[in-house]
Amino acid sequence: MGMSSSFDISALVRQNILKLEPYSSARDEFSGSASIFMDANENPFNAPLNRYPDPGQLDLKRKIASIKGQPLENIFLGNGSDEGIDMLFRVLCEPGRDNVITVDPTYAMYGVCAQINGVERRSVLLNKDFSLNPHAVLDAVDERTKLIFLCSPNNPTSNTLEREAMLKIIDGVNCMVVVDEAYIDFSKGPSLLSLLKEKSNLVLLQTLSKAWGYAGIRLGMLFAHPDLVGYLSSVKYPYNINTLTIERAMKGLEGGEQTRTWIKEIIEERSRLAEALELLTFVKVVYPSDANFLLVQVEYPAAVYHYLMNKGIIIRDRSSVPLCEGSLRITIGTKEENRMLMDALKTLQP
Ligand SMILES: *Cc1c(COP(=O)(O)O)cnc(C)c1O
Numbered sequence: 001m002g003m004s005s006s007f008d009i010s011a012l013v014r015q016n017i018l019k020l021e022p023y024s025s026a027r028d029e030f031s032g033s034a035s036i037f038m039d040a041n042e043n044p045f046n047a048p049l050n051r052y053p054d055p056g057q058l059d060l061k062r063k064i065a066s067i068k069g070q071p072l073e074n075i076f077l078g079n080g081s082d083e084g085i086d087m088l089f090r091v092l093c094e095p096g097r098d099n100v101i102t103v104d105p106t107y108a109m110y111g112v113c114a115q116i117n118g119v120e121r122r123s124v125l126l127n128k129d130f131s132l133n134p135h136a137v138l139d140a141v142d143e144r145t146k147l148i149f150l151c152s153p154n155n156p157t158s159n160t161l162e163r164e165a166m167l168k169i170i171d172g173v174n175c176m177v178v179v180d181e182a183y184i185d186f187s188k189g190p191s192l193l194s195l196l197k198e199k200s201n202l203v204l205l206q207t208l209s210k211a212w213g214y215a216g217i218r219l220g221m222l223f224a225h226p227d228l229v230g231y232l233s234s235v236k237y238p239y240n241i242n243t244l245t246i247e248r249a250m251k252g253l254e255g256g257e258q259t260r261t262w263i264k265e266i267i268e269e270r271s272r273l274a275e276a277l278e279l280l281t282f283v284k285v286v287y288p289s290d291a292n293f294l295l296v297q298v299e300y301p302a303a304v305y306h307y308l309m310n311k312g313i314i315i316r317d318r319s320s321v322p323l324c325e326g327s328l329r330i331t332i333g334t335k336e337e338n339r340m341l342m343d344a345l346k347t348l349q350p
Contacts, residue, residue: 081220185211
């Protein structure tokens with residue numbers, strides 16, 4: 001096994017997608033500068049929102065390409081990372097036949113998409129210390145495995161997966177390996193983006209939803225081999241990224257300085273909050289975090305969760321998740337919000 005740069009991605013693609021004749025509009029066939037658009041049955045009034053957005057999102061992709069140092073043809077944009085995840089299933093996984101692997105506990109959308117698409121999901125557990133066991137993952141792979149999902153930093157365990165362990169998997173399989181880097185900006189570890197050129201079975205997911213502060217506009221970025229990006233693009237809704245999102249994303253991506261300031265402040269607050277939580281008698285473990293949240297093991301997690309909810313503070317109860325027994329997941333807020341959380345928790349303390 002093992003991946004070479006001449007690896008043929010189309011060998012992994014579903015037959016119906018290989019044969020697909022994608023939707024195209026007259027504007028796909030035209031490049032130049034027209035001034036009268038009578039091809040798409042748009043309303044001539046209410047400019048500029050009367051027009052359909054660019055299905056190829058070229059301007060936005062150019063901006064992302066320059067920020068991320070990636071060629072344009074390696075970028076797929078989705079209505080959140082969630083669209084990228086769903087498109088991977090629809091392009092690669094034959095329902096009722098193929099399978100995918102998730103390394104649990106992890107982000108629930110991989111499993112939800114598997115179920116919706118009628119695709120078997122094989123679950124491999126992280127080690128007890130939340131580290132990745134590449135051999136356990138490789139053991140679960142067979143010739144029908146199309147996708148392996150790794151999330152680094154991982155949600156909800158908040159740790160970065162070891163680079164060497166991820167590489168063992170990427171180099172050891174003939175399927176696509178998706179590394180979800182939604183929280184990479186909060187991590188000490190570097191992104192795997194620089195490996196994309198040499199690893200043609202690597203798919204990276206990043207998003208504007210976390211460090212960039214734009215969860216509301218829904219923009220997910222998927223980086224992969226141009227062949228795979230081509231298949232994903234032929235399956236997506238033609239106008240999957242709307243005009244308002246493109247506009248706000250273009251503006252938002254100018255704000256790299258602001259984003260870096262937010263990241264720094266969130267990371268500082270993360271340390272402060274972790275230290276404060278550790279002093280509480282009912283807190284057993286505050287796990288080290290490389291993300292913008294803390295996983296905290298407590299006594300009586302359900303009681304703490306409901307107590308906070310009654311005070312209007314909503315956190316996530318992960319206590320029934322394998323390896324996260326007794327644990328709550330808390331997103332880092334503003335300094336003021338974190339102080340209010342701590343005030344509430346100190347009152348709870350006997
Ligand atoms: C929050 C999160 C995302 C972001 O999803 P979007 O659809 O881009 O908002 C992706 N992956 C993981 C693991 C997450 O926790």
